[in-house]
Structures are given as C-alpha cells and as structure tokens.
Amino acid sequence: MWQFIVPIICVVAIVNAEDPYRFFTWNVTYGDIYPLGVRQQGILINGQFPGPDIYSVTNDNIIINVHNNLDEPFLLSWNGVQQRKNSLEDGVYGTTCPIPPGKNFTYIMQMKDQIGSFYYFPSLAFHKAAGGFGGIRILSRPRIPVPFPEPAGDFTILIGDWYKTNHKVLKAVLDQGKMLALPDGVLINGLGSNGAWFTVEPGKTYRLRISNVGLRNTLNFRIQGHTMKLVEVEGTHTVQTTITSLDVHVGQSYSVLVTADQPADQDYYMVASTRFTSPVLTTTAVFHYTNSRKPVSGPPPPGPTDVQWTNLTASGPRPNPQGSYHYGQINVSRTIRLSNIAGLVNGKQRYAINGVSFVPADTPLKLADYYKIEGVFRVGSIPDSTPRGRSIRLDASVMGADYRTFVEIVFENREKIIQSWHLDGYSFFVVGMDGGSWTPNSRKEYNLVDAVSRSTIQVYPRSWTAIYVALDNVGMWNLRSEFWARQYLGQQFYLRVYTPVQSVRDEYPIPTNALLCGRATGRRL
Numbered sequence: 409m410w411q412f413i414v415p416i417i418c419v420v421a422i423v424n425a426e427d428p429y430r431f432f433t434w435n436v437t438y439g440d441i442y443p444l445g446v447r448q449q450g451i452l453i454n455g456q457f458p459g460p461d462i463y464s465v466t467n468d469n470i471i472i473n474v475h476n477n478l479d480e481p482f483l484l485s486w487n488g489v490q491q492r493k494n495s496l497e498d499g500v501y502g503t504t505c506p507i508p509p510g511k512n513f514t515y516i517m518q519m520k521d522q523i524g525s526f527y528y529f530p531s532l533a534f535h536k537a538a539g540g541f542g543g544i545r546i547l548s549r550p551r552i553p554v555p556f557p558e559p560a561g562d563f564t565i566l567i568g569d570w571y572k573t574n575h576k577v578l579k580a581v582l583d584q585g586k587m588l589a590l591p592d593g594v595l596i597n598g599l600g601s602n603g604a605w606f607t608v609e610p611g612k613t614y615r616l617r618i619s620n621v622g623l624r625n626t627l628n629f630r631i632q633g634h635t636m637k638l639v640e641v642e643g644t645h646t647v648q649t650t651i652t653s654l655d656v657h658v659g660q661s662y663s664v665l666v667t668a669d670q671p672a673d674q675d676y677y678m679v680a681s682t683r684f685t686s687p688v689l690t691t692t693a694v695f696h697y698t699n700s701r702k703p704v705s706g707p708p709p710p711g712p713t714d715v716q717w718t719n720l721t722a723s724g725p726r727p728n729p730q731g732s733y734h735y736g737q738i739n740v741s742r743t744i745r746l747s748n749i750a751g752l753v754n755g756k757q758r759y760a761i762n763g764v765s766f767v768p769a770d771t772p773l774k775l776a777d778y779y780k781i782e783g784v785f786r787v788g789s790i791p792d793s794t795p796r797g798r799s800i801r802l803d804a805s806v807m808g809a810d811y812r813t814f815v816e817i818v819f820e821n822r823e824k825i826i827q828s829w830h831l832d833g834y835s836f837f838v839v840g841m842d843g844g845s846w847t848p849n850s851r852k853e854y855n856l857v858d859a860v861s862r863s864t865i866q867v868y869p870r871s872w873t874a875i876y877v878a879l880d881n882v883g884m885w886n887l888r889s890e891f892w893a894r895q896y897l898g899q900q901f902y903l904r905v906y907t908p909v910q911s912v913r914d915e916y917p918i919p920t921n922a923l924l925c926g927r928a929t930g931r932r933l
C-alpha cells in the first residue's frame with residue numbers, strides 16, 4: 409500500500425540511477441499492543457507491529473521517508489544492510505542525527521550487491537523493547553541462480569524475547585545503573601501463544617526467514633514433526649543441511665526450507681523457546697495445513713538441551729562482488745582481540761569492550777569526522793586488546809582502521825553469558841569458534857576454504873570466535889553487542905575505516921536532506 413516502484417527519478421543523493429527505486433512512506437506512532445495479554449505502549453509503523461517488510465532486489469535503491477510521531481527522538485537502523493560507501497545513512501547514534509519528534513527524515517540507501525534476509529529496528533533509547541522492527545528481504549536479480557527451487561511461499565518470522573514492562577521504564581532502570589530482570593515471554597511476529605498462523609498446502613515447500621529481533625536470549629526454533637533445510641545465513645547461501653531445530657542467537661537471521669510433508673489433517677506447533685535459561689520461556693505459532701481438521705493440542709515439542717554447533721559452511725566458491733572469496737589466501741595485516749567485560753563505574757552497571765564502555769558524544773561521530781569538528785572523539789580511544797586490570801572507563805570509543813586492509817578479529821568471551829556481536833557495514837567470514845582461550849595456535853583449526861560470510865556472530869560462554877573481514881567499505885561503523893541492555897550500557901564502539909583520499913568512488917558525500925545536530929548544527933550540506 410505504501411510501496412510503489414518507478415523506473416528512474418532524480419533524488420537528492422548519489423545513488424545508482426540505472427537500478428530501480430522503491431519508495432516507502434512510514435509513519436512511526438505509539439499505539440496499544442497486547443502481545444502477552446496486557447496492554448502496552450508499542451511502537452508502530454503505519455499502524456503495524458511488527459512493522460511492514462521491505463521487499464527488494466539486489467541493487468535496488470530504497471528511499472524511506474520516516475515520519476517520527478513519537479514524543480522523543482527516533483532512528484531506524486538496518487541490520488545486515490551494508491550501506492556501501494554510505495555510513496551516514498546507517499541510522500545509529502554515531503552516524504545519523506536523531507529524527508526529532510514531529511519531524512521526518514528520508515533514508516536513501518542501496519541494497520548493493522546483496523541478497524538475503526535481514527531486519528530493521530529502532531536504534532535509540534530502549535525503543536527496540538516496544539517494537540518498531542520488521543523484516544528486510546533482498547531477492548536475487550532475475551537470471552542469477554538460486555541454489556534451490558522457487559518455494560511455494562516465503563514467510564518472515566520475527567522471534568524475540570519480550571518484556572511486559574514499558575520501554576521507558578526499562579530504560580530508566582538501566583539509566584539508574586541497575587540490571588534488567590529476565591524477559592516475561594517470547595513473541596513470534598509480535599504475537600504470543602498460537603497467535604501467529606502460517607498456512608501451508610500439503611506437499612509444498614516454503615521458505616522461512618527467521619530473525620531474532622529480541623533483546624538478549626538465544627531462541628531455539630523448531631516445527632513439530634517437520635525437518636528444516638538450512639539454506640541461507642545473513643546473505644550467504646549455505647551447504648544445505650537438514651536440521652530438526654535451529655538456534656537463532658540474538659540479532660541473527662537465517663532462511664530454512666520446510667516441506668509440508670506430514671499427515672495433512674492436522675496443524676503443527678511452530679516453537680520458539682529460550683536457550684540456556686532457567687526457566688525456559690516458550691511460545692508457539694501454528695503451522696496450519698489448508699485441509700487440517702484438528703487444531704494443535706498438547707505440549708509443544710521440547711528443545712535441545714546441549715549446545716548446537718551449527719555447521720555453517722558456505723555452498724562453495726561463489727562470485728563475491730567485493731572480490732575476496734579466496735579469503736583464506738589473503739594475508740592478515742592486523743589482529744584485533746575484543747573481550748567483553750561487565751562492571752561498575754561510579755556504582756552503576758556498565759558493560760565494556762577491552763576496558764572501554766561507550767558513551768555517545770554530543771554530535772554523531774560520522775558528522776564530526778565529516779566536518780572535521782575537533783574534540784568529539786579520538787581515534788584510538790579503544791585499544792586492540794584488553795589492557796591489564798579490570799577497570800572500565802567511559803569514552804566515545806572509536807577504533808581506527810585503514811581502508812582495504814584485511815583484519816582478523818577474535819571475540820573472546822570470558823564471561824558465562826552467551827554473547828552475540830554485530831558489525832555494521834560489512835559481512836565477515838567466520839573462520840573459527842571453540843571453547844576455552846584463543847591462542848595463535850587456534851588458527852590451525854580455522855576454516856580457510858568455505859566459511860559463511862555474515863554480519864552477526866555468537867560467542868559461547870568462556871569461548872572464542874574468530875572472523876576475517878576485508879575492510880573495503882569506508883565509513884564509521886558500529887560494532888555492538890546484540891544483547892540490548894549491554895549495547896545500551898556501553899558494549900559497542902565504532903570502527904572508523906579511513907582513507908585520506910576523498911572521493912565519491914570510496915564514500916558518498918553528505919546527503920542534501922541530512923539532519924544536523926550537536927556541534928554540526930548549521931553546517932553547510
């Protein structure tokens with residue numbers, strides 16, 4: 409209804425005019441929602457919770473005019489959309505000025521060289537606990553082969569843990585330096601027990617695009633009596649393994665194929681339940697066969713109890729537009745070791761990476777960089793590895809990196825929580841993952857041949873995960889914990905991928921509709 413396509417039009421920023429445009433007008437409002445049976449203040453997009461899906465095709469230009477009708481500043485960000493050369497449109501506090509209440513801002517971005525399943529979410533305050541999220545799908549262009557037949561249907565499935573508490577109250581708890589209690593339940597597409605229905609025809613195969621849009625918990629996803637075939641992880645087609653359940657860590661997206669091949673006179677549970685928690689929170693949706701005569705009943709199937717090391721092997725060599733698919737043969741120029749810690753600063757709970765807990769500056773870092781405004785941030789304000797001692801300091805942490813370098817990042821989790829990291833602007837190769845401590849010897853077990861490329865990766869308790877990333881996208885990119893309270897209380901920083909050459913070949917200039925704020929107020933666009 410809000411989406412239409414026109415062939416070519418002149419828009420206010422540099423985008424590729426040969427590629428199609430899709431225009432969206434989104435009205436962001438508060439509205440009553442009842443996902444767990446009690447009335448809550450939800451964040452709606454065009455009256456919907458969750459928000460509408462973005463349907464797109466590789467290289468489409470996406471123009472979204474977002475009207476903020478909340479009573480506070482608002483921003484949307486795009487988990488997994490790489491925003492090539494375009495970090496000013498990334499929609500996080502370090503890149504983009506918040507949209508003031510009653511105002512609007514038009515995001516201008518391109519789904520450059522990407523395919524796959526992603527989602528958008530509200531990035532400021534604790535808005536994510538109130539909704540404002542929705543699915544993003546980027547389809548392959550016509551004639552580009554997809555390694556499985558066209559499914560009979562394609563469903564977005566947004567799963568996530570959920571609080572009955574108002575998002576402003578949750579934020580106030582965190583602002584006081586306290587920890588949040590465990591969430592109250594789990595939602596599937598914004599609905600509680602058996603709220604969401606997915607209707608299937610017997611014998612047909614469906615694609616399910618599953619994203620964990622929740623706040624902290626890994627969720628196990630399964631369908632009673634059915635197996636699933638894993639086919640895509642955040643933009644990479646995988647080796648197609650058959651699974652009975654799938655762990656989706658917070659912030660992650662997967663596609664599976666499911667064939668409606670069970671006795672068709674009944675319905676089946678679709679289940680999402682928390683992992684590694686006590687108690688286990690569970691919710692169900694209905695996998696409804698068109699000719700079913702029997703509703704779901706009885707207890708839903710239980711989830712696994714051991715750790716699942718999902719085999720995430722890519723489906724062999726494929727052309728990578730960024731030209732790094734022989735990633736195992738490229739020499740690593742730098743190793744960055746990031747470890748998460750929790751602790752108190754001035755008696756308040758904070759979370760840090762390498763001893764630094766991020767606090768936003770008064771001006772988006774990218775704008776300060778663009779206008780060369782001194783004193784907003786310092787490149788190098790977060791070290792490449794954890795210093796001795798366990799003290800935490802606060803800073804608008806920015807790590808510098810040179811454009812076109814190839815780096816190894818080791819995420820080291822010495823805590824007993826499960827961690828999930830996301831890097832904006834990129835997808836990276838997940839080369840290794842194991843329990844215990846990482847040492848240079850751990851490199852011997854790296855997958856240097858056919859690892860998946862993705863943008864969100866889990867690190868198991870007291871374990872490590874290693875990634876390789878080709879820094880081929882100039883900009884200011886957020887690296888954050890997807891554990892939302894940790895992100896909010898400082899477990900994030902910005903990676904400034906820099907080149908001294910200023911050229912639109914490497915980075916787009918500031919769009920003419922950009923909002924300016926803080927010390928960038930009044931600058932020339």
Ligand SMILES: *[C@@H]1O[C@H](CO)[C@@H](O)[C@H](O)[C@H]1NC(C)=O
Binds near residue numbers: 435436437475477
């Ligand atoms: C957004 O929705 C609100 C509430 O329904 C309405 O008052 C407002 O006019 C809408 N704004 C736009 C730009 O559609």
Ligand SMILES: *[C@@H]1O[C@H](CO)[C@@H](O)[C@H](O)[C@H]1NC(C)=O
Binds near residue numbers: 473512514922
């Ligand atoms: C706000 O929306 C109007 C149309 O409703 C549009 O002309 C204008 O460019 C938008 N402003 C920004 C900053 O995108």
Ligand SMILES: *[C@@H]1O[C@H](CO)[C@@H](O)[C@H](O)[C@H]1NC(C)=O
Binds near residue numbers: 647719720
């Ligand atoms: C993952 O799957 C691939 C292809 O089926 C197989 O060759 C590889 O050994 C598997 N890796 C692990 C760790 O199980």
Ligand SMILES: *[C@@H]1O[C@H](CO)[C@@H](O)[C@H](O)[C@H]1NC(C)=O
Binds near residue numbers: 737738739
């Ligand atoms: C990587 O480094 C090795 C040893 O220094 C060198 O022989 C090789 O040519 C380098 N490979 C690439 C692709 O630069």
